[in-house]
Amino acid sequence: EVQLVESGGGLVQPGGSLKLSCAASGFTFSGSPMHWVRQASGKGLEWVGRIRSKANNYATAYAASVKGRFTISRDDSTNTVYLQMNSLKTEDTAVYYCIRGYTSSWRHHWGQGTLVTVSS
């Protein structure tokens, strides 16, 4: 069974940094693209970014709203994906979801999410 457990969320001041982790199990992590999606309270879903597998050169892509501030990385030895968030803004406040993707499919498995609050 696919399991994704996010951690690292919390309260941070505007301009600060935070690093989210997502521990994955139940599937071949090293071969899977991994995504991050966020949802502000009462708002819709927003795709944040993704990282592909080693076979695809760990290629990353980001939403325009976070490009240059957020970085996704992965450690295939520990089945963990990370979201490093810098220069945080109040509008980055949201629940952040870790998502397992598939090559050649738009099927996804979601974690339960972790809340990030950016406030002074």
Next chain:
Amino acid sequence: QSALTQPASMSGSPGQSITISCTGTTSDVGAYNYVSWYQQHPGKAPKLMIYDVINRPSGVSDRFSGSKSGNTASLTISGLQTEDEADYYCSSYTSSGTGVFGGGTKLTVL
């Protein structure tokens, strides 16, 4: 990447069928058969209902079905039930290698 276009709200009575549309462009919905649909109840994580336009994950009721024509994908729910009342989101892969969501549709079962 602009969000996909969904109706903000829809409603139906128990037993009826409804279809939620999701309109994109030739760079996302129209470019690939990589469209998925999610159901989200308040306070819960989104649940995958349809992937790759027409496929249902195991455990999802066959009352849910997906389709696509051109740049518009659709989710049809037949035999509406009260538990279907939720927010529904479409999602698509894009030609930039990114993902994009629709703005969401709030479904009310009257």
